[in-house]
Amino acid sequence: MSKLTDVPKRILIGRALRSDRLGETLLPKRIALPVFASDPLSSVAYAPGEILLVLSVAGVSAYHFSPWIALAVVVLMSTVVASYRQTVHAYPGGGGDYEVATTNLGARAGLTVASALLVDYVMTVAVSISSGIENLGSAVPFVVEHKVLCAVLVIVLLTLMNLRGVKESGTLFAIPTYVFVAGVCLMILWGAFRGLVLGETMRAPTADYHIKAEHQGLAGLALVFLLLRAFSSGCAALTGVEAISNGVPAFRKPKSKNAATTLTLMGLLAVIMFCGIIVLATVTKVRMAENPATDLLRGGVPLGPDYVQNPVISQVAEAVFGKGSVLFVVLAAATALVLFLAANTAYNGFPLLGSILAQDRYLPRQLHTRGDRLAFSNGIVLLAGAATLLTVVYGADSTRLIQLYIVGVFVSFTLSQIGMVRHWNRHLATERDPAARRHMIRSRAINAFGACLTGLVLVVVLLTKFTHGAWVALLGMCIFFATMTAIRRHYDRVSEEIAAPEGPSEDTVRPSRVHSVVLVSKIHRPTLRALTYAKLMRSDTLEAVTVSVDPAESRALCEEWQRRGIDVPLKVLDSPYREVTRPVIEYVKSLRRQSPRDIVSVIIPEYVVGHWYEHLLHNQSALRLKGRLLFTPGVMVTSVPYQLASSAAAGARARRRQEWNAPGSVRRGPAQVRPKGPTAPKS
């Protein structure tokens, strides 16, 4: 793309380029799947293990419940996918859970969902990276020996990448995700082939270990509670399912249909992989414990604190492919990579949600404008900081982190499904076409079932996980909720304060005159330029003002002023304490006091330099003065810039910065305002 400096051409090509870019950005299904599904698909790397971990509390005999729990997760997954298929069709604008909850349940529900999602993004980074490190560690022991350090390094790396503005590319997501999916499917098929056809016995590395049950022979309510806890942990497989509903605008047309198909495909893959891994784990006799050091026994002896418990997926891969085989290593690498991509998803989703929240004035407005690097940077740094904190506090232990993870997910699932039920109710009230009504009633039934099921799971998760860490997630949600409420309240107060009254007001009453004051410290080019510009503005009075910090200098200034015959009167302000700001402020105030209906225009010559350290050497008093003048009513402050040679460097930097890619641009779809869903009138 060559540089165009010609205006009409640029305007012409500008349009062309735009549609170009539009086409380029829209995602075909085969790319959309990995972009949006890396998060939910990658969760099969840890979810099955979590189920076994919890069951191990009741001893190895409880492991026979695992297929039933997997079945429950599959039912839940199918329900959620079916529910979100409805959402995708009803909200093609890609508002996602926040939009659905806000539109149908009101602002507070929407804000709750938003808080839950923000916490979720933080957890996605912490959990995915910790789990990725554990998977990588099954092939590279060094990594697992320095778990926290490595996890933090990966966070830092992702953060830098996203701050730098790496363009999110579909291909980047596609390759590792497809390698991962293919690897897991191959593992399942090869395992089935070896077991069923060849009749071989595959044994996981932990198959010979025994589990010391913390509660042997659990029964009744206690057993039910344990099974529910195992189920809650297994629900980690559902994280990220809602991503597609946020990203409908990024799909090729027909958007909703393609998105729904991708959603179904993703659900199918997740279910197959999840069940396959659970079955293989049962067959190969994988043994896991919450406290492997004490509860896993080899020949009756605990394994001790040095034992590193590898993830289920890597134990199964070892059993099926053989330890150290090429396929084993490739799968471990692909798993880690997909998990890191899942973490990167949060880096993209966080600013995207932030932008929507900013549009609704729950977050600073600048988050709304795309490509605002500074605003995005703040969001990214906040996300990375919170994730690092959690990773360090929880020792990069994915099992402990997952306890915090699922609350947020199910809060947003539940509220969003309830919102959808309301959505259909509202539309049923007006819809007359019987076919459309039948369709809506069916959708409502699906969403109602989804709401009940996810609501139930939320209760279960809260009951079983609250003391295990879910309270931290709830606390995080409360903090986000309170902050956003405060911001919104501030914006509302200001907007009320500045609302323009109808008819004439004090702001439209024309002041009688303008006194222009040019600040002068020396006679140099910036001053001369400022004077020239000031004269051009034809204000009622024009004078130059200098602050006499050094009597000798100001005497010299006056002499040169006269010698050059500058036709603007020069006023010297006395400054006994060698201050600059105060005398000017006092002078401006005195002008206003003499004629309160006039305004004062203060014109300041400013150097424009190219480097931050040069900035420290210039304009400091001008900046301070400007800041103070803005507090003085009836004043306008004009900067007349003088570009020093070094400013060219900054110009180039600014241009480079403009070409920066905001994270999340691929999944956000083409640049456009979030359209309100056609069937979603704002309540």
Place this chain on the structure above:
Amino acid sequence: MSKLTDVPKRILIGRALRSDRLGETLLPKRIALPVFASDPLSSVAYAPGEILLVLSVAGVSAYHFSPWIALAVVVLMSTVVASYRQTVHAYPGGGGDYEVATTNLGARAGLTVASALLVDYVMTVAVSISSGIENLGSAVPFVVEHKVLCAVLVIVLLTLMNLRGVKESGTLFAIPTYVFVAGVCLMILWGAFRGLVLGETMRAPTADYHIKAEHQGLAGLALVFLLLRAFSSGCAALTGVEAISNGVPAFRKPKSKNAATTLTLMGLLAVIMFCGIIVLATVTKVRMAENPATDLLRGGVPLGPDYVQNPVISQVAEAVFGKGSVLFVVLAAATALVLFLAANTAYNGFPLLGSILAQDRYLPRQLHTRGDRLAFSNGIVLLAGAATLLTVVYGADSTRLIQLYIVGVFVSFTLSQIGMVRHWNRHLATERDPAARRHMIRSRAINAFGACLTGLVLVVVLLTKFTHGAWVALLGMCIFFATMTAIRRHYDRVSEEIAAPEGPSEDTVRPSRVHSVVLVSKIHRPTLRALTYAKLMRSDTLEAVTVSVDPAESRALCEEWQRRGIDVPLKVLDSPYREVTRPVIEYVKSLRRQSPRDIVSVIIPEYVVGHWYEHLLHNQSALRLKGRLLFTPGVMVTSVPYQLASSAAAGARARRRQEWNAPGSVRRGPAQVRPKGPTAPKS
């Protein structure tokens, strides 16, 4: 002082108040002595000990050299005091060493002195506080057990005090300094009385210890070197002597005479205290070693790492007043306090020197204006940071820190004395009056002798201390020198670039027209005000411009614009990527391209808020846009502020900030420009 809001009255009383304050600020000798002498007087708390420490290397027998070394220090002290009496008379403007060196030896010598002084200020803080902690520790063991922590805490406390802007008060200095001087003198007198009149034997707590000499029976060159090293260490007593020559303007009239008298008084007190302590230390048999843990023996056994070596002054006080006596504790407290005040001296001197260097454009200009809190804050934080670093690295060990201290002092002594010789030479070339000539020749002789002696000491210090740490001080000086040279070079380059040519130039050629552009995002009071002000400026064309980030919003804006009948045309700029900055910049550039001889005035309505967090919520795009516009030639940027109700808080804060006292104002004398010494024409 009641608040005056009446302008003429304020102008009248302003003058009166000023001379009031002037009188109030000028220091009588009895206050000037403690203000300026806390640094040199406090150094007698550590200098005698340093001599003994070095001598101990050759065993206790070398202690009998200590009176001779003390004598050498006294001779040096007298010479330096005599030399500076000449400076005080010749430079009543209080330029100090930097002024003298710059005027007489050129800019590079001046900058060298300035670098040395800056390093010195850092060292004063580190050494004085470390020594203060050690003295306090002789009475309060806890302090010496957590030496580094306590030292850093004191630095932090002093830093906060100075950042906060505590008004430097003469009394604050006077009481502890006089208590300290009186205490030491009483100790000397009481010791002499007990020893000579009562014939009692006073014994220091370490009198029974033996010293394991590192080099027994040192002789010849090695002994001379050791004695020179001991002398170098003793020279620590001279630090801070030059302070008075910087502060002449703060004295009451006749300034020079009073300053010279105070200087003599200070020298006299220092000599008495220094010699008294050395003699008492010899009489009471104080034993000190560089490595007390291994080299001090009690009954033939080393004292081991737990032994804490108390300063000489506290050991002598224990011997004379008795351990734990009231006088002992009072003297220890006064010593510590005076040392902390000496450290505070550096907090005052650093910005003072910085202000002078800024005037000569070696440091950012804003340091020059008094009461510029931000600039002073940066200097104070820099000073505190460097001092903390040294304190931590050297474990708050005054003995190790002193190795770094003396280089800077003697660099500035020597260069300043050489400068004075040149000064007299120059004046002798024109002076015809025989009496005046005689006087000048005498002064020149004193300064020449001073230059030789201090130069010799500098060589000795460099030779004996270089590897002990003096290289660190030299490195620091080089860094300061290089930084200041670079800053000066930058200012010179810019000043050349912006120098106003004689006659008409591109900056005085009147552009043909002004296009005014008011940026509009919504119709609210700030916008209305900006439009009203813009209309008043009577530019050639006036239009309002809005960036269409959301088509629906901008449509609504256009409708409201029409409905309200605002008589300024509204232009909507398309922004396909939801950016604000780029479309505006492009539009302004296109205006300039259409008519390159015109200028564009961009008017931005701005909210003025009271809290930094509110600032994060507003004006961010406006600020960014302003920053980018300044890089565009032919543009002037006007802010029309709209003061929100919360801005009142910031106004009050700004007023409070204005009443802040810059550190060092007492010793700087009344506010006025540094007058050039009448006998010191700028070279």
